Amino acid sequence: xxxxxxxxxxxxxxxxxxxxxxxxxxxxxxxxxxxxxxxxxxxxxxxxxxxxxxxxxxxxxxxxxxxxxxxxxxxxxxxxxxxxxxxxxxxxxxxxxxxxxxxxxxxxxxxxxxxxxxxxxxxxxxxxxxxxxxxxxxxxxxxxxxxxxxxxxxxxxxxxxxxxxxxxxxxxxxxxxxxxxxxxxxxxxxxxxxxxxxxxxxxxxxxxxxxxxxxxxxxxxxxxxxxxxx
Numbered sequence: 001x002x003x004x005x006x007x008x009x010x011x012x013x014x015x016x017x018x019x020x021x022x023x024x025x026x027x028x029x030x031x032x033x034x035x036x037x038x039x040x041x042x043x044x045x046x047x048x049x050x051x052x053x054x055x056x057x058x059x060x061x062x063x064x065x066x067x068x069x070x071x072x073x074x075x076x077x078x079x080x081x082x083x084x085x086x087x088x089x090x091x092x093x094x095x096x097x098x099x100x101x102x103x104x105x106x107x108x109x110x111x112x113x114x115x116x117x118x119x120x121x122x123x124x125x126x127x128x129x130x131x132x133x134x135x136x137x138x139x140x141x142x143x144x145x146x147x148x149x150x151x152x153x154x155x156x157x158x159x160x161x162x163x164x165x166x167x168x169x170x171x172x173x174x175x176x177x178x179x180x181x182x183x184x185x186x187x188x189x190x191x192x193x194x195x196x197x198x199x200x201x202x203x204x205x206x207x208x209x210x211x212x213x214x215x216x217x218x219x220x221x222x223x224x225x226x227x228x229x230x
Contacts, residue, residue, distance in 0.1 A: 010049075054191070058221045075217060089125065145163075158187055160190060206227035
């Protein structure tokens with residue numbers, strides 16, 4: 001068994017979607033603050049963290065893109081949604097600032113040697129993370145699904161899909177269309193994944209990515225992991 005970490009480090013002022021709250025991490029408790037408790041000298045180090053519910057590697061809850069009062073928040077989503085069979089499609093040949101089409105997905109599925117099945121998490125490797133992280137291109141230059149290619153995934157009854165960029169569709173209208181496909185077809189997506197290159201050619205594996213139990217949360221950071229039997 002091998003576990004592959006697919007999550008970005010959460011760091012002070014890390015890159016995130018421009019309209020979302022910044023990640024702020026500061027020292028709170030320090031070891032040089034020594035106290036005497038129960039006759040013992042004691043110190044503890046702690047951090048103060050402030051961030052939005054879409055920080056770092058995260059999953060969108062239905063209530064993020066669905067205005068219905070019945071749309072589940074992140075605390076109401078079944079845990080089974082975050083422990084699923086999965087596969088990774090290699091789309092790394094697609095240039096930055098390019099739409100991912102149905103044909104691209106079909107060819108990548110064929111090349112993977114495995115098929116998308118109902119209930120899967122489908123991860124899309126584009127090479128975006130290693131090409132752009134830490135640069136301005138990380139915010140705007142990503143590849144992304146279209147309305148039609150997102151619908152193609154939804155028609156396969158997937159549980160969710162995952163991407164490296166901060167959004168599943170290219171900036172602007174396309175991104176909102178992809179979110180609306182998730183709303184209308186009843187699945188969701190993960191944003192901000194890394195290390196997907198390590199999954200190319202591995203066939204089917206188990207995806208793990210449990211969210212925090214944030215009441216009325218519109219999303220949550222997750223510790224995304226691929227569990228591969230070797």
